[in-house]
Amino acid sequence: MTIDHGVEPAEALRTRIAEVLARARARTAGLTDCVDEADLVAQHSRIMSPLVWDLAHIGNQEELWLVRDVGGREPVRSDIDDLYDAFKHARSNRPALPLLSPAEARGYAGSVRDKVWDVLDRSSLGGRNLERDGFAFGMIAQHEQQHDETMLATHQLRTGAAVLEAPAPPPGAPVPLEVIVPGGEFVMGTSTEPWALDNERPAHRVSVHAFAIDAAPITNEQYLAFIADDGYHRSELWSEAGWAHRVAEGLTAPQFWEHDTDGNWWRRVFGSMRPLAPRQPVVHVCWFEAEAFARWAGKRLPTEAEWEKAARFDPATGRSLRYPWGDDDPTPARANLGQRHLEPAEVGAYRQGVSPTGVHQLIGDVWEWTSSGFDPYPGFAPFPYREYSEVFFGGDYRVLRGGSFGTDEVACRGTFRNWDHPIRRQIFAGFRLARDLTPGETDGPR
Missing domain, CATH: 3.90.1580.10 (paralog of FGE (formylglycine-generating enzyme))
Known part of the structure; x- marks a missing residue:
């Protein structure tokens, strides 16, 4: 990332963060909206998660780091933290978990993102290491894009008609x-x-x-x-x-x-x-x-x-x-x-x-x-x-x-x-x- 060191570097950085977060979410939506509910909850390979797990996991990581840690806000859904902890459940076992439905996962990720916009507006983008130069926001944008690439690989593994263009x-x-x-x-x-x-x-x-x-x-x-x-x-x-x-x-x-x-x-x-x-x-x-x-x-x-x-x-x-x-x-x-x-x-x-x-x-x-x-x-x-x-x-x-x-x-x-x-x-x-x-x-x- 190239930071603008002009008159308002913090505002230029804030704009950059908003752009990369929005780009990641648009890609996530494209990869999950193009298939039906059955495809979202199915496991297309035992080495991959159901797409709906990735969707809610993206929201959960964003909540943990940006809403709770950086923002100091109350949890949105603390009851699902264990479900979407990648270290607690192997990919092969995730379909058996009581996962959020596609509609619930979309609503959850959207609610988290709404709070993140407010956290971004209020952050100084400086101070402690986690916020300095917007690192935490950049980390979460990278995390979502990494899962988007994983979901793209899941699309390659799924059977059925082509849905991506x-x-x-x-x-x-x-x-x-x-x-x-x-x-x-x-x-x-x-x-x-x-x-x-x-x-x-x-x-x-x-x-x-x-x-x-x-x-x-x-x-x-x-x-x-x-x-x-x-x-x-x-x-x-x-x-x-x-x-x-x-x-x-x-x-x-x-x-x-x-x-x-x-x-x-x-x-x-x-x-x-x-x-x-x-x-x-x-x-x-x-x-x-x-x-x-x-x-x-x-x-x-x-x-x-x-x-x-x-x-x-x-x-x-x-x-x-x-x-x-x-x-x-x-x-x-x-x-x-x-x-x-x-x-x-x-x-x-x-x-x-x-x-x-x-x-x-x-x-x-x-x-x-x-x-x-x-x-x-x-x-x-x-x-x-x-x-x-x-x-x-x-x-x-x-x-x-x-x-x-x-x-x-x-x-x-x-x-x-x-x-x-x-x-x-x-x-x-x-x-x-x-x-x-x-x-x-x-x-x-x-």
Whole structure:
């Protein structure tokens, strides 16, 4: 977020907060109003909540943090706090809970939002850390948009006729195969981005060796070559855990891919079957699939530090930028974000979003798996609650970077960190590859 430091910065910030909160709520309404009550209360996958749970959970988190904490107001519905506590009820069990009906959930979220507008009007947007620079409001806007992306993934999993519409993304253009990112130190993370979450902090210096990274994410066409070369049936390409998962789940292609008797590949996109677009980034692959592809290609997944250096480091100034293209906020010409489209754009579609080292589409289109586990940065401090990040550190989680076509710009920046289990495929995730340099290689595209 860029804060206006003009004559009335607090009022400019207040206007900005109102805009992002309204944008999130409009998206939530669009994702829940387009289906009937039966669809809202149904569980479309055991790894996802019913849409109506997400709707009321969004309202409950907003009530807890903005109405009760920041605003100091009386509870709207304290009797439902346990129902919508994500840590108390597994997703698979949520349909059995006495959840609010769709009408009740909409009414509840609306009542909370009405109180939030008054809290926003009265907040100084300063003082204690939770309110400074509007952090609590930004956190809640990000939370709602993250659940909107989760609900979008639920829409992809539901059966039945298509209910979502969006224009096609822009066409692509030729890009280099890979670029070389120079070695040395850069500043990773942030200590100045006002709405950055705790796992993005603090800024710290990290040194990486020079490396090559793909100029664009791996495409459907490239992934088809892996399938054609029997990649799903060659155990030597897979880790032991990855092979066990592939066999147990019977994986033979990315999720939602199908092929007909003539050998043509199709992909289900929010209820519609579409021919596979060869130059779009592959999506709905798990970390194990990305790892196997990388081994097949003779490369590897980038580390999280390598990904962030490719996305933020400007060799000409030595600075770490907010985004690949600079410090300005995203625009439709720079990145495929915000559910503006319902699929990734072809590689090379966003010339205005290229990083200083020549890497394309690092923001938007598909979340990108990295090789790194989810761990705290040096000097990490949980804020404002341990359950956002700290309880997830360690384990088998793998970090994803960059956002997808379903990620809103308020929840996506060069430092933003996402994480998930290596088996997850319902998320809008793809990947790009990296490799170590051979002796004598120099900077420049290839």
